[in-house]
Amino acid sequence: MQNPAAPRRQSASPQKFGNMEVARPPQTAGKFVVVGGGIAGLAIHFPSEEILLVTASPVIKAVTNFKQISKVLEEFDVEEQPSTMLENRFPNIKVIECGVKQLKSEEHCILTEDGSQYVYKKLCLCAGAKPKLICEGNPYVLGIRDTDSAQEFQKQLMNAKRIMIIGNGGIALELAYEVEGCEVIWAIKDKAIGNTFFDAGAAEFLTSKLIAEKPEAKIAHKRTRYTTEGKKKEAGTKINAGNVGSALGPDWHEGLNLKGTREFSHKIHIETMCEVKNIYLQKDFRISKKKSLTFPRDDQNELVTTDKEIWPVYVELTNEKIYGCDFIVSATGVTPNIEPFLCGNNFDLGEDGGLRVDDHMHTSLPDIYAAGDICTASWQPSPFWQQMRLWTQARQMGWYAAKCMTAASLGESIDMDFSFELFAHVTKFFNYKVVLLGKYNAQSLGSDHELMLRCTKGQEYIKVVMQNGRMMGAVLIGETNLEETFENLILNQMNLSSYGEDLLDPNIDIEDYFD
Numbered sequence: 001m002q003n004p005a006a007p008r009r010q011s012a013s014p015q016k017f018g019n020m021e022v023a024r025p026p027q028t029a030g031k032f033v034v035v036g037g038g039i040a041g042l043a044i045h046f047p048s049e050e051i052l053l054v055t056a057s058p059v060i061k062a063v064t065n066f067k068q069i070s071k072v073l074e075e076f077d078v079e080e081q082p083s084t085m086l087e088n089r090f091p092n093i094k095v096i097e098c099g100v101k102q103l104k105s106e107e108h109c110i111l112t113e114d115g116s117q118y119v120y121k122k123l124c125l126c127a128g129a130k131p132k133l134i135c136e137g138n139p140y141v142l143g144i145r146d147t148d149s150a151q152e153f154q155k156q157l158m159n160a161k162r163i164m165i166i167g168n169g170g171i172a173l174e175l176a177y178e179v180e181g182c183e184v185i186w187a188i189k190d191k192a193i194g195n196t197f198f199d200a201g202a203a204e205f206l207t208s209k210l211i212a213e214k215p216e217a218k219i220a221h222k223r224t225r226y227t228t229e230g231k232k233k234e235a236g237t238k239i240n241a242g243n244v245g246s247a248l249g250p251d252w253h254e255g256l257n258l259k260g261t262r263e264f265s266h267k268i269h270i271e272t273m274c275e276v277k278n279i280y281l282q283k284d285f286r287i288s289k290k291k292s293l294t295f296p297r298d299d300q301n302e303l304v305t306t307d308k309e310i311w312p313v314y315v316e317l318t319n320e321k322i323y324g325c326d327f328i329v330s331a332t333g334v335t336p337n338i339e340p341f342l343c344g345n346n347f348d349l350g351e352d353g354g355l356r357v358d359d360h361m362h363t364s365l366p367d368i369y370a371a372g373d374i375c376t377a378s379w380q381p382s383p384f385w386q387q388m389r390l391w392t393q394a395r396q397m398g399w400y401a402a403k404c405m406t407a408a409s410l411g412e413s414i415d416m417d418f419s420f421e422l423f424a425h426v427t428k429f430f431n432y433k434v435v436l437l438g439k440y441n442a443q444s445l446g447s448d449h450e451l452m453l454r455c456t457k458g459q460e461y462i463k464v465v466m467q468n469g470r471m472m473g474a475v476l477i478g479e480t481n482l483e484e485t486f487e488n489l490i491l492n493q494m495n496l497s498s499y500g501e502d503l504l505d506p507n508i509d510i511e512d513y514f515d
């Protein structure tokens, strides 16, 4: 049966009249058009509706082995698959592999880079985000986002003796632990590592792992599988240089050999409370007559000497120290991919540059929804939820956006999805399982809160954030098995004052206590 959603594409290029290229007339697509084949776009399912998925990357991300491990915590594997697999599985989905270059919101249509136009009834923008680099256009500054950029990083690392990592979030944490055989200078703005996930206590717990060699076997993590099949770009697929592929995810570095040219395992030096002041290419650095420093040794403390080695690039930090290196990784966050959709469209934008969406994932323009990294959640959130640009949130947003779009087209109303009640993230840092719940870093609680801690060096770190006797958030590092109990305690807001310190007493089986 012919898929009714499939718009007929005559030729790949725009029609030509003399020297003039004219875009082909609009093709009426299905009711729903989704832009982006990342985790948010792929979560958009309308079992009985026709969907046109327009995506710049030739492969799509599929969630497999999805498992709800508690009310809110989810685990799943992620596979890259060719888009044909999606069409085979879901005959109501038609995939167009082409970047969108323009949105005409008043005419309800999108224009793709091959000159085609598609009319939508409802549109969901899931074009993700791209790395926010400290120095755009500098060939020695790399960002990591998709398969191609990760491979480029690996290629450059293979010939590197020293790299610099700038930034203190997820990517920097992972690289600092994974890179071997290469000196790493990690410059962070904060006092302690991992500021987007941890406070100084948790950072200290983890740091011991960083400076140690890596003797232990990696723990298996559920959301790990990342197939390589189907990754090659199919012949004839054009990707505009400005378009990135889908973002990598958990254990993206598995299968990549993150090893430099040296024989040692780990060699890392952390420069705290500083930013990048200047980046010099080799020639400019020579002219500047400035001096760079050798790699600081543990026993030298601040006693570093002038580096005799010549490096391709030099980084001057705001603490006045200068280090040479082979290249710089800018792991400094992301910027939502909104450019193609802005021209002529008056979207409300969030402070972080995302498309503002309300509690129904609706943007400020009629019939346009957004989900995942591209959007900025602008509803009044639950007291235990905050937006972070993560797989789980992208998947939940996509899934919920689909429900909202269907309900709106049927004129029905729909309640906010339960997954937005509680922030819950499970991941792995430094080979530890890490679970973050609610206001895990006392975000927006001011000084009116207290912390309870339990820490067994090398084994587990547990922190709970309490306010007025109620649990507001928690950080669980290691195999604590406390996530489900704590999730319930945060959600039900039980007054825990009478339990005091017993709450974290290792001799009390807290799971049974609150059953």
Ligand SMILES: Cc1cc2nc3c(=O)[nH]c(=O)nc-3n(C[C@H](O)[C@H](O)[C@H](O)COP(=O)(O)OP(=O)(O)OC[C@H]3O[C@@H](n4cnc5c(N)ncnc54)[C@H](O)[C@@H]3O)c2cc1C
Binding pocket: 035, 036, 037, 038, 039, 040, 041, 054, 055, 056, 057, 098, 099, 100, 101, 126, 127, 128, 129, 144, 145, 146, 170, 171, 243, 244, 245, 246, 247, 248, 249, 250, 251, 252, 337, 340, 371, 372, 373, 374, 389, 390, 391, 392, 394, 427
């Ligand atoms: C290195 C790395 C590691 C990560 N690790 C984790 C982790 O361990 N846990 C976690 O929870 N999160 C992790 N994340 C974050 C997570 O990957 C993202 O939050 C999530 O993938 C965002 O999904 P998305 O669908 O919104 O965007 P994306 O995955 O970026 O997908 C966007 C899609 O839109 C397409 N697109 C872009 N522009 C256009 C256009 N103009 N026209 C058509 N299509 C377009 C792209 O090709 C892509 O298919 C990681 C991110 C990175 C970069």
Ligand SMILES: NC(=O)C1=CN([C@@H]2O[C@H](COP(=O)(O)OP(=O)(O)OC[C@H]3O[C@@H](n4cnc5c(N)ncnc54)[C@H](O)[C@@H]3O)[C@@H](O)[C@H]2O)C=CC1
Binding pocket: 134, 166, 167, 168, 169, 170, 171, 172, 174, 188, 189, 195, 196, 275, 276, 330, 331, 332, 333, 334, 388, 389, 390, 427, 428
């Ligand atoms: N295990 C996980 O959950 C992982 C999640 N991710 C996600 O992938 C995305 C990209 O990761 P990251 O780039 O690490 O972003 P991030 O948002 O996690 O961290 C960005 C870091 O860069 C710092 N920073 C910003 N501008 C800076 C500047 N000019 N100079 C110095 N530091 C600066 C910030 O303070 C912050 O520490 C994020 O959404 C992140 O949540 C990435 C890797 C692992």
